[in-house]
């Protein structure tokens with residue numbers, strides 16, 4: 206039985222060497238790659254989040270934890286299916302304006318890529334105009350918006366409104382996600398769907414592009 210608690214603790218301590226050693230051990234023991242990410246790496250980051258909230262951890266420590274988690278994810282990445290060579294559709298992803306959190310967004314992007322979608326990652330602090338410019342430029346069919354702050358959630362609504370204003374709302378699907386986001390909020394702002402985690406985001410994109418003429422563009 207692999208020691209997920211040890212891996213989570215290494216993330217909490219921001220001990221990159223230990224994270225990498227334990228991830229390699231898990232890979233050698235043929236532990237399912239998604240379980241390594243969800244139980245070990247994200248499990249640790251969730252505890253970091255709780256400690257950050259009660260001022261038991263501070264920004265530099267949180268960043269060390271995030272870095273060590275990312276280094277672990279990099280080792281697991283090649284195992285998450287090679288991805289299909291054909292493009293199942295182009296997804297433009299980013300964290301919305303005013304928001305600098307990119308760990309979850311990058312995870313979603315990586316999983317989409319591994320599942321055969323072409324992913325254009327615009328990074329963080331992305332304005333509605335930048336999302337739409339990228340969709341037009343790349344003939345993309347899905348805008349994937351991530352937000353971690355309650356104060357930036359409304360930028361998701363602005364992005365949808367900008368799609369309407371620029372006359373492309375019927376040509377794109379907009380999906381949203383991030384810790385403060387819910388299905389209720391998605392319905393409220395008129396998004397096409399909400400996903401609670403990276404695996405659900407892949408399923409959602411596949412479902413939204415199913416039976417449409419939007420694929421492989």
Ligand code: B1M
Nearest residue numbers: 254258305306307308309349350351354355382383384402
């Ligand atoms: Co920030 N931060 N942070 N932070 N930070 C939160 C989000 C917070 C909940 C912490 C807390 O108080 N408990 C809180 C928000 C409170 C609120 O709005 N209600 C908070 C705050 C307040 C802040 C600052 C304002 C702090 C300050 O400066 N006073 C500041 C804001 C900066 C800014 O953005 N303008 C800030 C800064 C930072 C750091 C820079 C230190 C760092 C970010 C580093 C980075 O991303 N490169 C950071 C971190 C790391 C966190 C916590 C601790 C962890 C977030 C994370 O990466 N989780 C976070 C606490 C928490 O969430 N528990 C917190 C791991 C990641 C894998 O999960 O991102 O949720 P997550 O992604 C998941 C799902 O949500 C989903 O899939 C992912 C995988 O399962 N998902 C999607 C995400 N995007 C999706 C998109 C989809 C579908 C699913 O479709 C498109």
